[in-house]
Amino acid sequence: MKRTENKVIVVAGATGGIGEQLCDDLARQGAKLALCGTNPEKVSDLCARLRDNREADVYGACVDVTEEGQVTEFLKEAENRYGTPDVLINLAGLSIPGKIEKTEESVYDILMDVNVKGTFLMAKHFAEHAQAGAQIINLGSMAARRVNGGAPLYCMAKTAVNILSQGLSLQLAEKKIRVTTLNPGGVDTPFWGDRPVKRDKLMLPQDVVDTILFVLDTNPRVAIHSIDFESMEML
Numbered sequence: 001m002k003r004t005e006n007k008v009i010v011v012a013g014a015t016g017g018i019g020e021q022l023c024d025d026l027a028r029q030g031a032k033l034a035l036c037g038t039n040p041e042k043v044s045d046l047c048a049r050l051r052d053n054r055e056a057d058v059y060g061a062c063v064d065v066t067e068e069g070q071v072t073e074f075l076k077e078a079e080n081r082y083g084t085p086d087v088l089i090n091l092a093g094l095s096i097p098g099k100i101e102k103t104e105e106s107v108y109d110i111l112m113d114v115n116v117k118g119t120f121l122m123a124k125h126f127a128e129h130a131q132a133g134a135q136i137i138n139l140g141s142m143a144a145r146r147v148n149g150g151a152p153l154y155c156m157a158k159t160a161v162n163i164l165s166q167g168l169s170l171q172l173a174e175k176k177i178r179v180t181t182l183n184p185g186g187v188d189t190p191f192w193g194d195r196p197v198k199r200d201k202l203m204l205p206q207d208v209v210d211t212i213l214f215v216l217d218t219n220p221r222v223a224i225h226s227i228d229f230e231s232m233e234m235l
């Protein structure tokens, strides 16, 4: 039996390439899901698919993770339906490449808000109620480990996610709540938009999902701080 069976799992940014695959696998393992994204159609389509294909117990909501009121409402409703959530997986994120001297202030704000503030707000309100044994998984990126000139602000934001996770991990240890950051290299998802990347060299969403499932299946006595991984084709 997997440790995720009957667990209440919150997935933020569930409607993206990694999130959809993750929710499908978690539903198959028998988890109860509370999921969100900002696009109402994508949220309702994903919930319908999970119910139809996996008979999943799923609550979906349209939530902007940068808005504290929306985050608290979402987590309150998840708790009302399923009880205190056991796991939070923060996938909501985006990258906007560009040269710093040409970058608008609004681009800086959205990059920091979605990647960093969103992670902070979700973790803050999850941790308020979380019980011993709970887990938080935050998505960083190899961009935090190896800065690239194409998207330096994204590298900065994901570095902040790593540091935030480390701090959270130290603060939540006394409550026996574990925090892990995953730092994947490139993954073939809509994240890349029309940027000229060699998609056949990237990892697949399933590769990240397998790593998340591994972390979730680890014995609660073990804290996994972070995992860096990427496509062999990128070495």
Ligand SMILES: NC(=O)c1ccc[n+]([C@@H]2O[C@H](COP(=O)([O-])OP(=O)(O)OC[C@H]3O[C@@H](n4cnc5c(N)ncnc54)[C@H](OP(=O)(O)O)[C@@H]3O)[C@@H](O)[C@H]2O)c1
Residues within 6 Å of the ligand: 012, 013, 014, 015, 016, 017, 018, 019, 036, 037, 038, 039, 040, 042, 063, 064, 065, 066, 090, 091, 092, 093, 094, 095, 114, 118, 139, 140, 141, 142, 183, 184, 185, 186, 187, 188, 189, 190, 191, 192
């Ligand atoms: N793909 C890669 O190469 C790669 C590599 C390393 C790390 N990552 C990280 O992995 C995570 C998932 O990436 P992905 O590839 O699945 O990206 P994706 O396909 O672009 O999905 C991004 C997800 O984030 C959600 N999102 C964006 N802004 C949001 C907001 N303000 N509030 C709530 N949700 C929001 C999107 O929902 P809506 O569309 O409904 O807004 C979508 O569900 C991200 O944190 C990304 O930075 C990705």
